[in-house]
Amino acid sequence: MKDNKKMELAHWASKYAKENGANEVSVSVYDSKQSDVEIREQKIDKIQESIESGLSIKLYVNGRYSTHSTNRLNKPELERFIKEAILATNYLAEDKYRSLPDRELCYNGEEKDLKLSDSTYDAVDPREKIEAAMKVEAETIGMDDRIITVSGSYGDGSSRGYMVMSNGVEGFNESTSFYVSAGASINGGDSRPSAGHYMATRFWDQLNPEGVGKIAVERALQKIGAKKIKSGKMDMLIENRSVGRVFSSLLQPLYGYNLQQKRSFMEGKIGQKVASDVLTIVDNPFIESGRNSRLFDRDGLASKEMTVIENGILKTYYIGNYYGKKLEMQPTTGSPSNLIFEKGSKDLNGLTREMKEGILVTGFNGGNSNPATGDFSVGVEGFYVKNGEVIHPISGMNITGNHKEIWNQLVAVGNDPLTDRSWQTPSMLFEGVDFSGL
Amino acid sequence: MTANKIKENPNLKHVFMNNEVSRREFIRTGSVSLAGMAILPSFLSFGCNRLTDQSGLGEYLEHFGVTREMLQKVMAEALSRGGDYCDLYFEHTLSNNVALMDNEVNRAGSNIDYGVGVRVLKGDQTGYAFSEEVSLEAMLKVAKTAASIANESKDFPSINLNEKTHPDYYKFKTAWEDVSIKQKIPYLQKLNDKIFALDEKVDKVQVYLNDESSYVLFANSEGILSFDYRPMFSLTASCVMIDGDKKEDFYSARSMRVGFEYLTDELLDEIANEAVKGAKRQFLAGKPKAGEMPVVLAAGSSGILLHEAIGHAFEADFNRKETSIFSDKMGKKIGKDFVTIVDDGTNPNIRGSVNIDDEGIDTQKTNLVTDGVLTSYIHDRISAKHYGVDPTGNGRRESFRYAPLPRMRNTYMENGPHTKEEIIASVKEGVFVDSFTNGEVKIGAGDFTFYVKSGYLIENGKLTQPIKDINLIGNGPESLAEIEMVANDFKMDCSTWTCGKSGQGVPVSLGLPTIKVSKLTVGGVNA
Numbered sequence: 001m002k003d004n005k006k007m008e009l010a011h012w013a014s015k016y017a018k019e020n021g022a023n024e025v026s027v028s029v030y031d032s033k034q035s036d037v038e039i040r041e042q043k044i045d046k047i048q049e050s051i052e053s054g055l056s057i058k059l060y061v062n063g064r065y066s067t068h069s070t071n072r073l074n075k076p077e078l079e080r081f082i083k084e085a086i087l088a089t090n091y092l093a094e095d096k097y098r099s100l101p102d103r104e105l106c107y108n109g110e111e112k113d114l115k116l117s118d119s120t121y122d123a124v125d126p127r128e129k130i131e132a133a134m135k136v137e138a139e140t141i142g143m144d145d146r147i148i149t150v151s152g153s154y155g156d157g158s159s160r161g162y163m164v165m166s167n168g169v170e171g172f173n174e175s176t177s178f179y180v181s182a183g184a185s186i187n188g189g190d191s192r193p194s195a196g197h198y199m200a201t202r203f204w205d206q207l208n209p210e211g212v213g214k215i216a217v218e219r220a221l222q223k224i225g226a227k228k229i230k231s232g233k234m235d236m237l238i239e240n241r242s243v244g245r246v247f248s249s250l251l252q253p254l255y256g257y258n259l260q261q262k263r264s265f266m267e268g269k270i271g272q273k274v275a276s277d278v279l280t281i282v283d284n285p286f287i288e289s290g291r292n293s294r295l296f297d298r299d300g301l302a303s304k305e306m307t308v309i310e311n312g313i314l315k316t317y318y319i320g321n322y323y324g325k326k327l328e329m330q331p332t333t334g335s336p337s338n339l340i341f342e343k344g345s346k347d348l349n350g351l352t353r354e355m356k357e358g359i360l361v362t363g364f365n366g367g368n369s370n371p372a373t374g375d376f377s378v379g380v381e382g383f384y385v386k387n388g389e390v391i392h393p394i395s396g397m398n399i400t401g402n403h404k405e406i407w408n409q410l411v412a413v414g415n416d417p418l419t420d421r422s423w424q425t426p427s428m429l430f431e432g433v434d435f436s437g438l
Numbered sequence: 439m440t441a442n443k444i445k446e447n448p449n450l451k452h453v454f455m456n457n458e459v460s461r462r463e464f465i466r467t468g469s470v471s472l473a474g475m476a477i478l479p480s481f482l483s484f485g486c487n488r489l490t491d492q493s494g495l496g497e498y499l500e501h502f503g504v505t506r507e508m509l510q511k512v513m514a515e516a517l518s519r520g521g522d523y524c525d526l527y528f529e530h531t532l533s534n535n536v537a538l539m540d541n542e543v544n545r546a547g548s549n550i551d552y553g554v555g556v557r558v559l560k561g562d563q564t565g566y567a568f569s570e571e572v573s574l575e576a577m578l579k580v581a582k583t584a585a586s587i588a589n590e591s592k593d594f595p596s597i598n599l600n601e602k603t604h605p606d607y608y609k610f611k612t613a614w615e616d617v618s619i620k621q622k623i624p625y626l627q628k629l630n631d632k633i634f635a636l637d638e639k640v641d642k643v644q645v646y647l648n649d650e651s652s653y654v655l656f657a658n659s660e661g662i663l664s665f666d667y668r669p670m671f672s673l674t675a676s677c678v679m680i681d682g683d684k685k686e687d688f689y690s691a692r693s694m695r696v697g698f699e700y701l702t703d704e705l706l707d708e709i710a711n712e713a714v715k716g717a718k719r720q721f722l723a724g725k726p727k728a729g730e731m732p733v734v735l736a737a738g739s740s741g742i743l744l745h746e747a748i749g750h751a752f753e754a755d756f757n758r759k760e761t762s763i764f765s766d767k768m769g770k771k772i773g774k775d776f777v778t779i780v781d782d783g784t785n786p787n788i789r790g791s792v793n794i795d796d797e798g799i800d801t802q803k804t805n806l807v808t809d810g811v812l813t814s815y816i817h818d819r820i821s822a823k824h825y826g827v828d829p830t831g832n833g834r835r836e837s838f839r840y841a842p843l844p845r846m847r848n849t850y851m852e853n854g855p856h857t858k859e860e861i862i863a864s865v866k867e868g869v870f871v872d873s874f875t876n877g878e879v880k881i882g883a884g885d886f887t888f889y890v891k892s893g894y895l896i897e898n899g900k901l902t903q904p905i906k907d908i909n910l911i912g913n914g915p916e917s918l919a920e921i922e923m924v925a926n927d928f929k930m931d932c933s934t935w936t937c938g939k940s941g942q943g944v945p946v947s948l949g950l951p952t953i954k955v956s957k958l959t960v961g962g963v964n965a
């Protein structure tokens with residue numbers, strides 16, 4: 001529910017800044033609550049609660065630009081803070097690309113219930129929260145003698161944001177989230193493998209701790225005896241929950257900042273093939289209860305559904321207000337909302353059976369990617385697969401290559417998108433990937 | 439769950455990820471009057487004098503608007519349910535950022551963060567809550583929440599608070615709060631111009647200058663009352679060079695607990711040269727062959743090996759829960775005789791140094807591995823009590839929003855008996871690595887990685903072809919045992935390392951003499 005005082009504060013700050021020398025202003029005020037509890041051995045290990053609020057302001061002063069934030073919200077302090085910030089902004093160089101976005105591209109205030117907020121948030125009994133975390137661990141007790149420890153956690157958060165721009169744009173958003181998670185650590189002889197699992201929802205009554213602890217323990221047990229195999233070019237099947245780690249490196253060069261700063265290997269690639277035919281991705285900000293659903297973005301731009309990649313052909317970049325002006329491109333949005341992938345026909349097991357020899361990747365370790373060149377190298381763990389059969393767990397290996405090439409080696413996507421994440425990635429099968437091992 | 443990561447150069451990373459800075463990352467600008475003098479709105483408006491590095495306890499109490507009696511009342515509430523221990527952590531942090539892009543110093547930012555965290559311990563259980571409002575009423579409310587970790591009714595004897603003093607490891611001349619944005623801008627411009635002047639292939643340059651002043655007041659139920667002023671400075675330059683249809687980038691950065699006097703023309707020259715030299719080398723770089731091979735780590739930032747391979751796994755919260763691969767190795771020989779590794783909070787002006795940790799314990803130089811033997815874990819109060827040892831001053835937190843955890847400070851290896859030249863000459867086929875961006879470790883399995891931005895192949899004892907963008911992976915205990923040579927050229931790295939654990943980032947540093955590890959798995963290509 002909207003707190004009118006916070007909205008008034010945002011309006012006041014915008015007006016005050018304009019009266020004191022800013023030509024244009026964008027103000028965001030937020031408040032949030034959080035609670036977390038972690039259980040071990042059916043005892044509370046840690047419990048934490050918090051309430052926060054703050055204000056951030058973007059100032060456009062005589063063609064110059066700066067951004068400021070504070071969690072001190074009383075007006076006399078804010079007045080001083082805003083005045084000083086405006087004065088300091090005057091020392092910067094002019095930047096002709098700094099101005100609020102065109103009014104017609106901005107959110108028009110039309111309300112639409114994206115089902116992101118649970119009105120019962122404050123009514124949830126704290127004892128039930130502890131109970132949920134207890135349940136996560138409880139179901140793992142006695143599962144296996146090799147368990148060293150399992151932690152069960154519960155967490156929730158509620159946040160509200162109020163945005164006021166001096167061009168008349170105004171927006172409000174609120175969301176809640178609830179999660180349970182488990183972390184399991186297993187005695188595997190020389191090694192103590194661990195694994196985690198979680199479930200997250202927007203609504204309290206959808207949260208179900210059942211199975212979360214068990215899955216974490218099972219995943220950790222499967223890692224016992226992991227070893228490195230010899231280096232070579234092989235197939236790579238990435239499990240749906242891990243795809244995001246590699247996929248994020250394909251997104252980075254699509255951002256306006258990287259394009260404008262010549263840090264992108266995707267420059268000039270709109271309308272061109274950047275991946276194999278099986279990759280089609282839609283950015284949909286309007287999914288009900290979606291993890292990243294929104295009516296407007298941080299620039300105040302109205303959200304739109306858009307196709308990012310269609311049958312491997314790049315359709316759009318992520319361009320926010322500022323870099324849009326600098327690049328002389330129509331802004332889209334500065335960052336992804338929910339990403340929906342076109343599904344394939346097989347699940348993870350089906351895709352595994354298609355592999356002649358390769359590695360099923362279930363987790364990553366470190367690594368990085370260079371958006372300017374596409375070079376990447378990342379640590380992997382998972383399972384060695386031969387003739388469609390999982391043979392043994394592997395760890396301590398790297399994959400290395402270039403994003404300009406690897407997405408063209410994508411041969412299949414799964415029918416198993418992760419519907420409770422913002423990037424709803426399915427499992428993905430690549431061929432001819434360079435693995436480093438022994 | 440045990441994603442323990444380190445990364446360099448947070449500026450660039452944040453921009454990559456968010457396009458615009460988000461709330462937590464953006465930073466407060468130098469507040470400047472028309473005359474160009476710094477004035478400090480947030481302090482003035484509290485109706486008291488501004489705190490400085492010279493301020494005493496009385497001024498800190500006044501600044502946060504608290505008295506000893508109030509602290510005693512809040513602690514009594516915190517322990518009213520039978521907790522064994524409690525602490526109050528007050529923090530006021532002012533951060534500024536000014537940046538250059540496309541040849542102009544055209545963006546700046548600032549952030550003010552203020553609040554108090556209340557922690558209650560019952561055995562190894564923790565209750566934590568914080569408030570952004572520092573009034574008696576607000577503090578009593580959060581104390582009550584934190585108190586609920588215990589559940590009995592108990593009267594705690596009144597706490598007699600006594601000031602605890604500590605050494606000062608971050609001496610400086612000019613505090614960043616006394617420096618206006620007007621004074622900073624020319625340095626960014628000069629650095630930009632120097633980079634462009636060094637090579638005509640330079641196409642894009644970005645420069646970021648961040649500074650932070652943090653004021654901390656601490657009180658606990660053992661009667662300790664202390665305060666600390668924590669400065670932080672960082673300067674980062676990145677450049678993109680274009681040659682025909684090839685594009686390469688590189689960056690260089692410094693981050694230390696220093697004042698304005700550290701910012702000199704010599705420093706700008708160093709950073710400019712590193713960035714341009716680095717980017718130029720990338721044009722010549724290729725990928726090594728995939729697989730296991732000897733790795734020579736250059737002196738300095740290669741200390742990332744220690745941070746990932748053993749540092750995190752030595753953090754005693756993991757060991758107390760027996761989830762670390764080093765849980766059963768205390769007192770055991772885990773490396774060669776010449777391997778001595780320390781975690782040190784006392785290095786003057788280094789980024790990971792702390793005068794006093796975030797739970798009121800003196801910082802120290804802690805020997806983790808002494809002559810190859812595991813001699814200490816990295817402790818906070820909870821783990822030190824669990825193991826029955828003295829705390830090591832490693833209890834650190836990102837801010838008042840978080841409970842402290844065992845965290846590293848400056849982690850490095852002492853000099854050994856070899857020389858850099860002998861080490862390189864001893865490798866027939868391997869790699870030499872000297873620049874890194876990030877790393878990660880799986881605590882239980884012991885598998886650690888670190889990402890190499892640049893290096894060279896070693897062929898027949900000589901550095902040959904440059905290499906770039908490869909991940910190295912090894913196993914903590916194995917790699918520690920496989921450190922075969924250690925040179926006498928120790929170097930502390932002074933870049934912008936931030937260590938992440940359980941959602942909290944803390945500044946750290948690292949260092950190393952040149953060393954050889956007999957084998958690591960090197961990311962690369964297959965014939």
